[in-house]
Amino acid sequence: MNTPVETSAASRNRFEEQWHYRPDTPIQSSPIFEWPLKPLVIWRWFADRWLVFGENIVLVILALVSWNWFQPSLEVTRTFSFDWIGAMYMRNLLLMIVVAGGLHLYLYRWKKQGDLLRHDSRALDVNGKKFTFNGQVRDNMFWTLASGVTFWTAYEVFAFWGMANGSAPLLLWADNPVWFMLLFVLTPIWISLHFYLVHRWMHWPRVYKIVHKLHHRNTNVGPWSGLSMHPLEHLVYFTSILIHFLIASHPLHILFHMMHQSLTASTSHAGYSGVSVNQKNRFALGTFHHQLHHRYLDCNYGNLEVPCDKLFGTFHNGTNAAHEKLQEKRREKARR
Numbered sequence: 001m002n003t004p005v006e007t008s009a010a011s012r013n014r015f016e017e018q019w020h021y022r023p024d025t026p027i028q029s030s031p032i033f034e035w036p037l038k039p040l041v042i043w044r045w046f047a048d049r050w051l052v053f054g055e056n057i058v059l060v061i062l063a064l065v066s067w068n069w070f071q072p073s074l075e076v077t078r079t080f081s082f083d084w085i086g087a088m089y090m091r092n093l094l095l096m097i098v099v100a101g102g103l104h105l106y107l108y109r110w111k112k113q114g115d116l117l118r119h120d121s122r123a124l125d126v127n128g129k130k131f132t133f134n135g136q137v138r139d140n141m142f143w144t145l146a147s148g149v150t151f152w153t154a155y156e157v158f159a160f161w162g163m164a165n166g167s168a169p170l171l172l173w174a175d176n177p178v179w180f181m182l183l184f185v186l187t188p189i190w191i192s193l194h195f196y197l198v199h200r201w202m203h204w205p206r207v208y209k210i211v212h213k214l215h216h217r218n219t220n221v222g223p224w225s226g227l228s229m230h231p232l233e234h235l236v237y238f239t240s241i242l243i244h245f246l247i248a249s250h251p252l253h254i255l256f257h258m259m260h261q262s263l264t265a266s267t268s269h270a271g272y273s274g275v276s277v278n279q280k281n282r283f284a285l286g287t288f289h290h291q292l293h294h295r296y297l298d299c300n301y302g303n304l305e306v307p308c309d310k311l312f313g314t315f316h317n318g319t320n321a322a323h324e325k326l327q328e329k330r331r332e333k334a335r336r
């Protein structure tokens with residue numbers, strides 16, 4: 001009876017050795033889906049996401065700045081024209097270059113915080129036949145900028161055109177300020193559910209081979225990896241925005257939604273749990289949870305805002321026990 005114990009220990013050791021830094025585990029998913037409800041835990045969950053200077057606040061600011069100064073009005077978006085579509089494309093291109101490029105320079109080129117808070121300390125692949133242009137960063141930049149930003153802009157253009165023409169219902173602040181605010185908070189939850197469904201589909205063997213494999217060229221990830229996807233994946237990935245054709249919203253919600261889909265793909269694949277200043281985690285990036293997916297493939301298809309992985313038994317919470325459970329599932333599958 002010694003063999004299974006040894007196997008467990010060996011796999012546990014391997015799991016621990018594979019990671020340079022692991023954030024606090026077990027990784028928690030959103031408490032709003034747990035029963036009985038724990039009001040204090042729920043409050044802390046949302047306070048961490050909305051009341052501290054983090055991704056959501058930055059995206060709301062970027063959406064406000066864009067809407068006020070860098071977004072054509074609904075008058076203009078009523079009819080398609082290269083002028084305003086080109087301007088939006090350039091704005092999105094710039095946003096992506098600043099976020100992904102900035103993080104890449106800070107964390108990987110200038111190594112400003114070394115391996116502090118870095119999940120996997122192995123270098124990104126400089127060369128590799130599996131990558132377009134034979135290198136991971138070149139490959140990731142190409143697919144992000146050429147395809148990712150194009151689809152991002154195309155869906156955004158479509159949503160603004162729809163809103164200008166009355167197909168996507170418009171919500172003003174004065175209509176219902178509380179609901180207006182709440183829509184921002186609900187957006188990442190909707191994105192999470194949509195992402196799980198789309199991503200799970202991407203792992204069906206046929207779709208994986210043709211489409212999603214491109215994203216999984218990245219076993220170890222960096223800021224340019226997040227939106228590095230096959231054009232067919234971009235085509236499906238951004239369909240979450242179509243919800244605005246059903247639910248009344250404001251252009252600010254559309255901008256926030258699309259930035260969330262594109263820019264946080266970059267931060268969530270940064271490979272670090274956060275940007276550190278003076279040895280302290282000052283700006284949460286993430287996510288170890290999704291990095292586990294890139295390494296092991298058969299776990300964590302969704303993210304933490306909606307616990308679909310828990311529901312379907314594919315949740316890896318970053319602990320040895322969860323890893324052993326994953327191994328056991330694989331052994332079971334192999335025996336069948």
Ligand SMILES: [Zn+2]
Nearest residue numbers: 199203212216
């Ligand atoms: Zn995947």
Ligand SMILES: [Zn+2]
Nearest residue numbers: 215226290294
């Ligand atoms: Zn990914």
